[in-house]
Amino acid sequence: xxxxxxxxxxxxxxxxxxxxxxxxxxxxxxxxxxxxxxxxxxxxxxxxxxxxxxxxxxxxxxxxxxxxxxxxxxxxxxxxxxxxxxxxxxxxxxxxxxxxxxxxxxxxxxxxxxxxxxxxxxxxxxxxxxxxxx
Numbered sequence: 001x002x003x004x005x006x007x008x009x010x011x012x013x014x015x016x017x018x019x020x021x022x023x024x025x026x027x028x029x030x031x032x033x034x035x036x037x038x039x040x041x042x043x044x045x046x047x048x049x050x051x052x053x054x055x056x057x058x059x060x061x062x063x064x065x066x067x068x069x070x071x072x073x074x075x076x077x078x079x080x081x082x083x084x085x086x087x088x089x090x091x092x093x094x095x096x097x098x099x100x101x102x103x104x105x106x107x108x109x110x111x112x113x114x115x116x117x118x119x120x121x122x123x124x125x126x127x128x129x130x131x132x133x134x
Contacts, residue, residue, distance in 0.1 A: 033062030
C-alpha cells in the first residue's frame with residue numbers, strides 16, 4: 001500500500017516516513033499542498049496524510065483539488081487531515097473540504113496506524129478488493 005505524506009514540516013515528514021515504513025507501507029512525501037496534488041496526479045496512492053496549514057497551497061485547497069480530479073477520472077483516495085487545530089469546527093471544516101478523517105497534533109502514532117488501516121480496509125471493501133488489512 002502506498003501512502004503520500006504531505007506536510008511542510010521536515011521532521012513530521014521524516015517521522016511519518018519511518019513509522020509508516022515500519023508498518024510495511026510504501027511512503028512518498030511532499031513538502032506542500034501544491035507538490036502533493038502534483039504527486040497525487042502522477043502516482044497511485046492508497047491514502048494521503050495531509051497537513052492542513054502549509055505554504056503555497058494548504059491542505060484544504062489540496063484536498064479540494066484532488067477531489068475535483070477524482071470527479072473527472074473516478075475513484076476515491078482516503079485523505080486524513082493532520083493538524084494542530086483541534087476544535088470541533090476545525091474538524092468539521094476538514095471533513096467539509098472532502099477529507100475522510102482527522103488527526104490532531106501531537107499525533108498518537110498508534111492511533112494513526114489504526115486509522116489508516118481502518119480507512120484502507122473500508123476502501124478495499126468498497127472496491128471489492130480481497131486484501132485483509134487488519
